[in-house]
Amino acid sequence: MFPDLPVEPVLEVAGVFVGAMSGALAAVRKQFDVFGIMVLAWAAGLGGGVLRDVLIGAVPPVGISDLRLMAAALAGGLVMYFGHPRLERARRFIVVMDAGALALFSVVGTVKGLEYGTTAVAAVVVGVLTGVGGGMLRDLLTGEVPVVLHHRQLYAVPALLGALATVGLWRLDLAGAVGLTAVAVGVFALRVAALRFHLNAPGPWRGGGR
Template structure:
């Protein structure tokens, strides 16, 4: 499979897992099917839309590919009918969120690099891609966005995955394997932080 084909599949995978995260958040907030679809679509596509607008890639990919809309709808249908089973199979909604975080930080960084941004700015945009949808999801569901209290490492794993992606690109290492590896690294750090309670420090004198 060609490089663009792999990147497209990885992007769809990230969209799916973020959409599941958004749909499950809607279940937890006791929203109806409309609210579920809205949260799923916003969580899945929000970061990518922000990325595309910032780099001048208009209209955003979310509005030019049918798959980018249908994948969140399919995730919403899955959660609507089988959310108890989905929750039992993957009990933490954050597991889906971590998977999407890893995939989006890598694919977002690559798209920024392809549009001529410097590695540093591409890393920043990769983080925006990864956390943007989650911020919108949390705001719409009445929660403080996780990125604003990075107490169990949310933005930092995205930065790590984006930085590895940019470093590999600078070293002329390309392909789906490199992208998947960077995504997996960010995912692993996020999951380990959740498992072992790793935290970022608060300002001096501020109690935990």
Template sequence: MLPVLVQTHQLQLTHATSRYLGHEPATDPVPERAPATVRRVIIGAAARGPGSATARDRAAMIGAVDTDIPLEPILELVGVFVGAMSGALAAVRKQFDVFGIIVLAWAAGLGGGILRDVLIGAVPPVGISNWRFIATAVAGATVIYFFHPRLERARRFIVVLDAGALALFSVVGTIKGLEYETTLTAAVVVGVMTGVGGGVLRDLLSGEVPVVLHHRQLYAIPALLGSTATAVLWWQGAVTPATSVTVVAAVFALRVLSLRFQLKAPGPWRGTVR
């Protein structure tokens, strides 16, 4: 009886080792919410047959899994930093303490991204799980904490920072939604919510009416146009670092120009005036 048990155990161990080394196709399903890059590599390797996963495939899977930011890491990190600075500066204007400054910076810099990740199923959200994002938000708060005497009177500076965060987050939010295989419409909605989410959370926590809801400012409209342009570029296979930066610059310019020339969104229709 004992030799039989030993032989059975050895066969099971050999089977598991062969599967691990790629000599036998795994039966585990492809994760439904995995990024599109990972799913394409896994499905392609499975289609080629057992043991056919190349080093290139493995490198692609590792690179896609380890990269939390969909296209350009620098874009989203800059967006987090800029958004965090706008939140920290708003906290300074409200005379918040150091903890309140950090919290408002975190909310403004990462609030939209957290909402985006929850909506597309990318959990846990990078805003609470990726130390690079959290450290970037804290860095933005630290800059404002020490240099606010020169900036706290500059309300225009907050608006410019917020415009930059709006543009950056609208683009990267749309791309991440598309990488998680949402529809084009869903990706546009996710992009807009990523763009405006941090600013809305910042205004609510600081006791202000969210800028997207009052004064008929062109705030959500530039984000909508930027997200739509990004989705169309993705559909055409034309999303590159150059085109992404171009869309970011266009959204930022539209937002700043609307403030400079006081362009307003249409108000309620008042009917025919006699």
């Protein structure tokens, strides 16, 4: 039996809040109105969780049923609406917040998949999709190519490693507050390091010729 995880709701609320901030700030950069800013906050904060819940059969999805998480998304959007940094610094800030949301969601999504009785492989897939889903929706709604698909950035790879580590902790019965927090910190650190040192995934294989 999976141990009691009081840390999981905290991580999920934090992930929604941070993800919503990244969505709202992206909307600010695009000069969206207040409604558009809040829609982007909801999409970035809760989009991955909605996708996760649809895949594992959790009905209704948290994005339209969990008032706590919806309030966190609203709060993240309002924080950015009233207090966003200067626009010339916004892109870097979005990327850092997105790394935080990626880390938190990949862990929480994997845990929820396991709690719903999925296989380890399915839980990893759900965790990765939860991690990247909100960022993909944010980018699509602002007319950008989703970051997970371009520049060969290490975006899905940290989420994948985090999901695998979470499943490993599950199997070892070590998925408590310390373990899950450590995995989330590791995913965040890897994503930030990849950005700082330009660590990229391999591009298309060109064969042995020139």
